[in-house]
Amino acid sequence: MESQIKAIHQQLVSKQITCTALVQEKLDLLKQNTHNTVNSLLEESALAAAAKVDAKIAKGEEIGLLEGIPFGIKDVYMVQGTYTTASSDLLKNYKSAYTATAIQKLLDAGAIPLVKENCDSFGHGSSSENTIFGAVKNAVDANLVGGGSSGGSAVNVAKDYTVFSIGGDTGGSIRQPAGYNNIYGLKPTYGRISRYGIMAYASSTDCVGPLAKSIEDIRIVLNVMSGKDGKDQTTYASEAIGEESIATIDGVKTVGYFKNFIESDAIDTTVKADFLAAVEKIKEKGIEVKELDFFKSDTLVSTYYTLAMAETASNLSRLDGTNYGNRIEDKNLKETYAVTRSENFSEETKRRVVGGNQVLSQGFSDAIYLKGLALRDQIAENFEKDFQEVDIILSPVTPAAPPVIGDSLKDPLAMYLSDEYTVGFSLGQLPTLTVPQGTVTGLQITAAKRNEEQVLKFANFLKDTL
Numbered sequence: 001m002e003s004q005i006k007a008i009h010q011q012l013v014s015k016q017i018t019c020t021a022l023v024q025e026k027l028d029l030l031k032q033n034t035h036n037t038v039n040s041l042l043e044e045s046a047l048a049a050a051a052k053v054d055a056k057i058a059k060g061e062e063i064g065l066l067e068g069i070p071f072g073i074k075d076v077y078m079v080q081g082t083y084t085t086a087s088s089d090l091l092k093n094y095k096s097a098y099t100a101t102a103i104q105k106l107l108d109a110g111a112i113p114l115v116k117e118n119c120d121s122f123g124h125g126s127s128s129e130n131t132i133f134g135a136v137k138n139a140v141d142a143n144l145v146g147g148g149s150s151g152g153s154a155v156n157v158a159k160d161y162t163v164f165s166i167g168g169d170t171g172g173s174i175r176q177p178a179g180y181n182n183i184y185g186l187k188p189t190y191g192r193i194s195r196y197g198i199m200a201y202a203s204s205t206d207c208v209g210p211l212a213k214s215i216e217d218i219r220i221v222l223n224v225m226s227g228k229d230g231k232d233q234t235t236y237a238s239e240a241i242g243e244e245s246i247a248t249i250d251g252v253k254t255v256g257y258f259k260n261f262i263e264s265d266a267i268d269t270t271v272k273a274d275f276l277a278a279v280e281k282i283k284e285k286g287i288e289v290k291e292l293d294f295f296k297s298d299t300l301v302s303t304y305y306t307l308a309m310a311e312t313a314s315n316l317s318r319l320d321g322t323n324y325g326n327r328i329e330d331k332n333l334k335e336t337y338a339v340t341r342s343e344n345f346s347e348e349t350k351r352r353v354v355g356g357n358q359v360l361s362q363g364f365s366d367a368i369y370l371k372g373l374a375l376r377d378q379i380a381e382n383f384e385k386d387f388q389e390v391d392i393i394l395s396p397v398t399p400a401a402p403p404v405i406g407d408s409l410k411d412p413l414a415m416y417l418s419d420e421y422t423v424g425f426s427l428g429q430l431p432t433l434t435v436p437q438g439t440v441t442g443l444q445i446t447a448a449k450r451n452e453e454q455v456l457k458f459a460n461f462l463k464d465t466l
């Protein structure tokens with residue numbers, strides 16, 4: 001698939017289509033869709049923005065590459081004046097007071113947001129069933145889950161309801177739904193894109209990233225959103241990645257994969273066979289492939305969930321009905337907080353808040369939380385060593401095909417374990433891209449920190465190789 005952004009830009013400039021007609025067509029598709037991808041539509045503002053783009057073109061003025069391109073936004077991003085619900089009862093009526101930096105950069109480039117997209121509430125989940133707006137249905141087979149937590153975003157892109165969407169990835173929430181719906185999804189290096197204005201889940205691994213149907217569109221959107229931001233102290237300045245610099249494979253000589261990922265009990269036999277077949281094709285192209293040792297999947301999953309739950313318990317403590325959200329009054333202030341939170345948070349969110357507070361509480365924090373932090377350091381060190389030996393780490397995205405709607409809700413532990421291939425790269429803060437090739441849920445390409453260029457290079461190579 002070639003760049004849709006470039007194709008649409010060409011059509012707009014050559015007056016083959018109007019921006020208004022394009023935006024209207026996508027809004028109609030979103031309205032009629034039965035996959036539960038929409039939390040709210042931004043119809044009025046989108047049509048007004050489209051009219052402005054059309055007026056510019058009519059006057060013969062130049063337009064930028066992203067100008068007039070319709071996109072979607074996971075419903076955890078602040079966009080001033082829009083409902084920002086995090087798919088929760090608590091924030092069902094909450095409207096953003098300001099706009100997230102990453103989204104503002106896209107608005108400044110002229111891209112047009114159409115929709116706030118359905119997702120697991122507060123990013124808590126791997127299936128987009130933990131939402132008050134109805135389970136997101138998979139783009140390929142509507143009986144299956146859309147994946148999570150950025151499920152609405154992935155399905156909208158896969159179904160061409162949006163040209164690209166902006167998801168959020170704390171432990172896999174861009175990469176896994178991208179894999180479940182056969183599209184591209186990038187989790188950049190932690191800090192490359194500002195987190196200012198994304199609702200915090202686990203601040204130490206939260207990342208902003210794009211989902212799209214081509215590598216080129218991922219590159220374009222990534223470049224626009226990247227950069228240092230005074231409002232997020234963890235951001236760093238990065239250079240734009242050029243189209244030519246990712247066209248060739250030079251610089252990528254060695255690829256590694258984790259033996260234990262492939263030998264895990266959980267992996268589906270077809271996923272395993274397909275992954276190993278992809279490895280063979282890569283070898284045939286003259287690239288060296290090495291087996292690497294890594295932490296056991298259950299260690300990765302428990303380290304991630306220990307830290308993620310601790311951080312979310314802390315981040316969500318501000319949501320007590322005082323400053324934000326649906327307040328439920330009770331006999332005194334303490335009861336008001338308790339009732340507001342217990343009535344308005346989902347079962348899954350409450351499980352994480354309770355778990356997180358336990359992990360952080362006196363008497364437990366040394367044994368659990370501090371141990372989690374130490375393990376995270378060891379995981380990061382392991383990656384550093386690996387990247388002295390290999391240029392790219394390749395892995396499956398998930399151990400199996402997407403589950404049927406309903407199954408994950410019955411067994412949260414099984415859902416957590418299905419994140420075994422994505423969470424490690426989050427703890428390592430590495431750039432990781434899902435490509436829709438290789439296995440039924442795609443492949444994950446990971447490089448050393450700040451090396452998105454290498455990731456996109458290898459994605460182009462795989463596109464021609466597999």
Ligand code: GLN
Pocket residue numbers: 122123124125126148149168169170171172173174201308419
């Ligand atoms: N599935 C993982 C979780 O529930 C990741 C979610 C995310 O990246 N937001 O924590």
